[in-house]
Each structure stands twice: as C-alpha cells, then as structure tokens.
Amino acid sequence: MLHTSVAYKEAIQTYADADLNYKWEPTTEECDLFVAIEPILASLAKVTTALSASSYPTANLFYPHIVDIKIALRAAMVSNNLNLRKMGNAMIEKFNKYWEEKNNVMVIATILDPRYKMRFIEWCFEKLFDGDLVVFELDDVRCELKKLYEDFEVQHRETKDAQNRSNASSSLSIERSCSLPSASCEFQSFLSSTQSNPSKSESLIYLEETNVSLSNKEFDLLHWWKVNSHRFPVVSKMAKKFLTIPATSVSSESTFSTGGRTLDDYRSSLSPSMVEALICSSSWIRGAHDGSMTYVEQDGEDDVENVWFPKSLVESN
Numbered sequence: 523m524l525h526t527s528v529a530y531k532e533a534i535q536t537y538a539d540a541d542l543n544y545k546w547e548p549t550t551e552e553c554d555l556f557v558a559i560e561p562i563l564a565s566l567a568k569v570t571t572a573l574s575a576s577s578y579p580t581a582n583l584f585y586p587h588i589v590d591i592k593i594a595l596r597a598a599m600v601s602n603n604l605n606l607r608k609m610g611n612a613m614i615e616k617f618n619k620y621w622e623e624k625n626n627v628m629v630i631a632t633i634l635d636p637r638y639k640m641r642f643i644e645w646c647f648e649k650l651f652d653g654d655l656v657v658f659e660l661d662d663v664r665c666e667l668k669k670l671y672e673d674f675e676v677q678h679r680e681t682k683d684a685q686n687r688s689n690a691s692s693s694l695s696i697e698r699s700c701s702l703p704s705a706s707c708e709f710q711s712f713l714s715s716t717q718s719n720p721s722k723s724e725s726l727i728y729l730e731e732t733n734v735s736l737s738n739k740e741f742d743l744l745h746w747w748k749v750n751s752h753r754f755p756v757v758s759k760m761a762k763k764f765l766t767i768p769a770t771s772v773s774s775e776s777t778f779s780t781g782g783r784t785l786d787d788y789r790s791s792l793s794p795s796m797v798e799a800l801i802c803s804s805s806w807i808r809g810a811h812d813g814s815m816t817y818v819e820q821d822g823e824d825d826v827e828n829v830w831f832p833k834s835l836v837e838s839n
Contacts, residue, residue, distance in 0.1 A: 524556045525564070527548075528556055528557055531553055558605075559598075562610075562613070565587070565594045580767075581631035582631045582635040582765060584632075584769040586638070588628075592621070593649055597610075598610025599611055624659065626663065629643060630764055631765060634760060635743060636733060636734040637735070637741065640664075640667075640729050643663060647659050647660055670760060671723065674759050675723075678755060724756050724757045728754055743765065744765070747761045784797055784804075785797055
C-alpha cells in the first residue's frame with residue numbers, strides 16, 4: 523500500500539488542490555517516512571507471504587527472509603531520520619529477543635540449497651555481525667557442518683559395507699562361472715578391495731561448485747537433489763534430513779482449526795470418516811475458486827444444488 527501511495531504522490535497532491543474538502547493528503551514529512559519504512563514493511567510482507575503459504579515451505583526458505591528483515595532493521599538504526607531510528611531500535615530489540623542467536627538448523631538447510639551454499643552465509647554474516655564475531659560464527663557453522671557430514675558419512679559407509687557383504691556371497695558363484703581367466707576375476711576383486719577414497723569430501727566438492735542462479739524461477743530444489751543424489755550420496759541424505767523440516771507450523775495449525783470448526787461441542791457425534799469427508803470437501807470447494815483443480819459437473823435433480831467435484835475422484839468412483 524505504501525509503495526503504491528508513493529508512486530501516486532503527485533496525483534494525490536493534484537486531487538487535494540482540486541477538492542478543498544479532501545483533508546487526508548500526507549505531509550512531506552509523512553511521505554518521506556513512508557519511503558523510509560517501506561523496505562522494512564516489504565521484508566515483513568515477503569516473509570509473511572512465504573511462510574504462511576497453504577503448503578509447507580521447505581526449511582531453506584526461512585533463513586534468507588530472516589536475514590532480509592535484520593538487514594533492513596540495521597539500516598533503519600543508522601538512518602538520518604529520527605523517527606526511523608526510533609522504530610528500528612524498538613523493532614531490533616524485539617527481533618533479537620527471538621533471533622539474536624542464529625538457528626544453525628535453518629542455516630545448514632540454507633547451505634544445502636545449491637542457490638545459496640556457504641557463500642550466502644558468509645555474505646550474510648558480514649552484514650549481520652560486527653568485528654571478530656563474524657569469524658567466530660562462521661567457524662561455528664563450519665564445525666557443525668563438518669561434524670554432521672562425518673556422522674552421515676559413517677552411516678553411509680556402514681550401509682554400503684553391509685550391501686557389499688551381502689553381494690559378496692552371491693558373487694562367488696558368478697566368479698566360478700566367469701568366462702574371464704581366474705587372474706582377471708581375482709584382479710577385479712583386488713580393485714574393489716583397494717579402491718581409494720577421493721581426495722576431497724563430497725561436502726567440499728558441493729560447496730566449491732558454482733551456485734545455481736537465483737534468477738531461475740523454475741528451479742525445483744527437491745528435483746535437483748533427486749537428480750544429483752548419485753554425485754553426492756552423503757550430502758543428499760543430509761539434504762533429505764534437513765529440508766523436510768517445516769519452516770513454520772502454519773499449515774498444521776490451520777488444519778486443526780478447520781477440524782475444530784467442523785467438530786465442535788454441538789456436533790460431536792460425527793464419525794471419523796464423516797469428519798474427513800467434510801474437511802476434504804471444504805478444501806476442494808475452496809480450491810475450485812483459484813482454478814488449481816480440474817472439475818466435472820455432475821447432473822443432479824432440479825431442487826438440489828449442483829456441487830463440483832474433483833475429476834479424479836469422480837472417475838475413480
């Protein structure tokens with residue numbers, strides 16, 4: 523709203539000059555304040571939109587928005603505008619109550635996004651922390667990331683060794699019927715047993731590769747890890763662990779609220795299947811308004827209201 527009002531500043535002035543009864547024209551000081559606080563409110567609007575979505579946002583989306591808000595607040599604290607400085611100081615005090623200490627879970631989830639990686643965290647910490655605290659916080663993240671990778675690598679190696687042992691017994695019969703000379707079969711076994719580990723860990727290779735462009739609007743994070751899991755089997759397991767963490771509980775709370783409105787003190791005898799049917803039907807009807815679902819119209823009696831149902835449900839029945 524503020525962004526739109528700033529663009530129409532001259533139009534509002536013209537309207538105020540033409541209509542003497544118009545008394546809501548903002549003053550010059552108010553317009554300047556609108557321009558100053560717009561970045562803060564824009565950051566808050568973006569994070570509200572992203573984290574209050576109807577579907578669960580993956581954890582990698584969370585930290586960049588938090589960083590965006592804190593950068594805007596720190597800029598307000600050093601503004602030449604006295605009102606903006608007061609606002610920034612008051613808001614940063616409340617913000618630091620919850621976010622003064624970084625959330626390493628969300629930071630690591632962001633690192634596991636190939637569009638951000640460790641480069642984004644290094645860039646952010648330079649803007650969020652002062653002096654030696656930048657180095658301390660970065661070292662803390664690197665140490666935790668390294669420890670996590672080592673734990674996942676041990677689990678991956680144990681799983682792989684168990685698979686190799688199970689395959690070893692079955693390969694004996696194959697080696698006996700092998701058409702190659704015995705020496706060649708033994709050499710193959712020697713290669714398998716003496717296969718050296720790579721000079722660099724998967725995590726270092728992943729972090730050193732070029733970041734995926736943030737301008738790619740079609741980027742699908744989960745699909746990227748699915749395609750690249752063969753290159754980074756250990757890191758992909760870390761991504762699977764961290765990216766499944768929901769950034770907020772908005773969706774689950776909304777579901778419980780919907781259930782509470784359906785099953786209340788005055789309607790408490792419904793069976794579980796009926797409650798499920800009512801909640802799903804309500805969701806389908808709401809989804810019909812945004813065009814996100816394909817529907818087929820069912821012919822009914824003249825005195826019965828027509829109801830639109832999902833096409834897949836009708837076909838399956």
